[in-house]
Amino acid sequence: MVDPALSPPFKDLLLFLATAGVVVPLFTRLRVGATLGFLTAGVALGPFGLGALTDEAPWLEALTIARPEEFEQLAELGVAFLLFSIGLELSWERLRLMRRLVFGLGTVQLAVATLALGAGLLLVVRDPEAAFVTGAALALSSTAMAVPALSRRHRLHAPAGRAAFAVLLFQDLAVAPLLAAIGLFATRQAGVGLETLYALAPAALILAVLILGGRLLLRPLMKLVARAKSQELFMAAALLVVIGSGVATSLAGLSMALGAFVAGVLLAETEYRHEVEVTIEPFAGLLLGLFFLSVGVRLDLPALWQSTSLVAGLTLGLLALKAMVNLVACRLFGLSPGASLEAALALAGGGEFAFVILGHASGAEIVPAALMRPLLVAVTLSMFATPGLVALGGYLERRVSAGDLRRDAAAPPAERRGRVIIVGMGRVGRLVADILDERGVAWTAVDRDPRAVSAERRRGRFIHFGDGSRIELLDRIGLAEAPALVVTMDAPDGVEAVVGTARHHHPDLVIVARARDDRHAARLYRLGATSAVPEAFEASLQLSEALLLDLGEPSAAVGELIRNRRRAFRDSISAPPPGEARR
Numbered sequence: 200m201v202d203p204a205l206s207p208p209f210k211d212l213l214l215f216l217a218t219a220g221v222v223v224p225l226f227t228r229l230r231v232g233a234t235l236g237f238l239t240a241g242v243a244l245g246p247f248g249l250g251a252l253t254d255e256a257p258w259l260e261a262l263t264i265a266r267p268e269e270f271e272q273l274a275e276l277g278v279a280f281l282l283f284s285i286g287l288e289l290s291w292e293r294l295r296l297m298r299r300l301v302f303g304l305g306t307v308q309l310a311v312a313t314l315a316l317g318a319g320l321l322l323v324v325r326d327p328e329a330a331f332v333t334g335a336a337l338a339l340s341s342t343a344m345a346v347p348a349l350s351r352r353h354r355l356h357a358p359a360g361r362a363a364f365a366v367l368l369f370q371d372l373a374v375a376p377l378l379a380a381i382g383l384f385a386t387r388q389a390g391v392g393l394e395t396l397y398a399l400a401p402a403a404l405i406l407a408v409l410i411l412g413g414r415l416l417l418r419p420l421m422k423l424v425a426r427a428k429s430q431e432l433f434m435a436a437a438l439l440v441v442i443g444s445g446v447a448t449s450l451a452g453l454s455m456a457l458g459a460f461v462a463g464v465l466l467a468e469t470e471y472r473h474e475v476e477v478t479i480e481p482f483a484g485l486l487l488g489l490f491f492l493s494v495g496v497r498l499d500l501p502a503l504w505q506s507t508s509l510v511a512g513l514t515l516g517l518l519a520l521k522a523m524v525n526l527v528a529c530r531l532f533g534l535s536p537g538a539s540l541e542a543a544l545a546l547a548g549g550g551e552f553a554f555v556i557l558g559h560a561s562g563a564e565i566v567p568a569a570l571m572r573p574l575l576v577a578v579t580l581s582m583f584a585t586p587g588l589v590a591l592g593g594y595l596e597r598r599v600s601a602g603d604l605r606r607d608a609a610a611p612p613a614e615r616r617g618r619v620i621i622v623g624m625g626r627v628g629r630l631v632a633d634i635l636d637e638r639g640v641a642w643t644a645v646d647r648d649p650r651a652v653s654a655e656r657r658r659g660r661f662i663h664f665g666d667g668s669r670i671e672l673l674d675r676i677g678l679a680e681a682p683a684l685v686v687t688m689d690a691p692d693g694v695e696a697v698v699g700t701a702r703h704h705h706p707d708l709v710i711v712a713r714a715r716d717d718r719h720a721a722r723l724y725r726l727g728a729t730s731a732v733p734e735a736f737e738a739s740l741q742l743s744e745a746l747l748l749d750l751g752e753p754s755a756a757v758g759e760l761i762r763n764r765r766r767a768f769r770d771s772i773s774a775p776p777p778g779e780a781r782r
Contacts, residue, residue: 211264222236238495241495246496282457283462285460287475313334317333324570337553340363343491362542371552409444420440473645502576525543545588547585620642620678627689645665647666667688668700683709703727710727714732719731744757
């Protein structure tokens with residue numbers, strides 16, 4: 200027997216942490232991927248893996264997840280955090296531009312896939328209602344599997360990635376109407392009556408309240424928390440926004456992921472976007488791993504062995520039929536052949552909401568119990584296949600579009616110039632920004648003071664709230680493409696932290712930093728600053744220049760003298776100490 204101290208939920212938590220800390224890094228080292236690591240661990244640790252052997256070997260109980268249903272509840276948060284992160288990358292304007300793909304392509308894909316899959320299932324179940332409900336469940340694709348796979352391959356913002364995401368977003372919106380339809384079938388009511396409207400009204404009301412309340416309250420809330428200058432409180436507020444919005448939509452019969460997505464889109468228009476994104480990233484990664492683990496736990500191996508032919512036929516039929524429907528739908532909406540093929544394969548697998556739809560259908564006795572187990576196994580296997588299908592789709596897209604790529608390569612590449620990044624928007628930072636504006640140089644800034652950020656935002660300037668010493672934040676606002684980094688903070692330790700971090704991750708970046716004095720400047724040069732400007736020395740040079748000009752000295756000679764003194768001073772403090780002289 201298992202010691203009470205290691206009983207659920209602590210044992211399950213330890214098993215998950217062991218998977219995240221040992222198994223997944225091992226799979227990553229073998230270049231297999233974290234997703235497959237979590238999926239494989241879920242199969243092994245689940246009730247149909249090692250759990251099935253506990254009667255013969257009771258000690259295996261310590262290595263088995265005892266309460267997979269509790270994991271599934273937490274795993275839903277992983278999908279919610281994923282959609283929240285995606286929402287942070289979007290805006291209402293971008294969503295407006297995507298409305299044709301969301302409501303056009305999404306409607307066509309879901310409707311045609313439901314009819315096609317339902318028609319095929321009629322050969323098995325002989326019941327139109329059961330075939331329709333099951334077809335609708337199988338027509339849904341996996342956001343949690345497809346989106347990370349597309350993101351890892353940098354395809355999420357490609358035409359295929361945008362089309363796939365638009366379809367997935369529409370499918371999330373369609374879950375509530377599908378559940379209402381199951382309720383109608385369960386009571387054998389025809390048509391759309393008051394019951395259906397009552398079922399959908401809370402969902403519409405919650406979405407409206409979430410959008411309106413978010414636009415009015417999110418920015419003041421984050422500003423209030425940011426003024427406390429506590430990373431822990433900021434993290435708590437970010438988690439409250441994600442989980443609270445998800446719970447609100449969940450109570451209305453929608454998915455948690457949809458509510459979290461709406462919250463992300465609302466925050467994307469604020470100055471706190473990138474700091475929130477960096478703050479929640481560790482939670483999103485772990486909870487998404489928990490989702491993949493729960494998918495593996497659900498794989499019913501006995502049903503797979505007992506109905507191998509049926510499961511294989513359902514899985515292959517699902518993948519092939521959905522891929523064909525998706526391909527035709529994408530072509531009808533103007534996507535290129537390569538992009539259509541890539542999006543079709545990314546959406547070919549089943550989705551996490553299929554388990555929800557089929558569960559409700561089973562409870563309402565719409566889908567035969569004999570078909571439920573092989574259906575759930577087929578959906579799980581198709582989800583396992585999604586990362587591979589995304590990789591295959593990317594490969595085929597490159598092959599199909601090879602001619603277009605060659606033509607693109609022959610054309611002169613468009614110039615891509617990033618923005619200068621200013622860390623610290625106090626007196627010195629504002630002056631630097633003004634000078635860059637006069638010269639027409641694009642820039643963006645980051646500052647930890649919410650009042651300074653709000654003031655600059657009101658002036659229409661590009662500035663974000665956050666800690667500039669966090670490389671994750673700097674990278675998200677474009678440090679990799681930036682021509683230069685300017686550090687104007689008045690705290691010497693903070694300046695050193697930013698310079699050291701930026702130089703470590705970007706060896707070729709131009710870094711100009713504000714220094715307190717010559718010793719501070721020398722430290723900044725050793726940390727990798729391209730230029731360090733000490734305040735006291737620059738003030739002395741400006742005083743000397745003004746004095747000489749007032750005494751009638753020629754301006755050209757004074758300017759040359761000042762430049763020589765500045766160069767000599769810089770050489771003296773940037774030179775390595777005698778013990779570190781070049782060999």
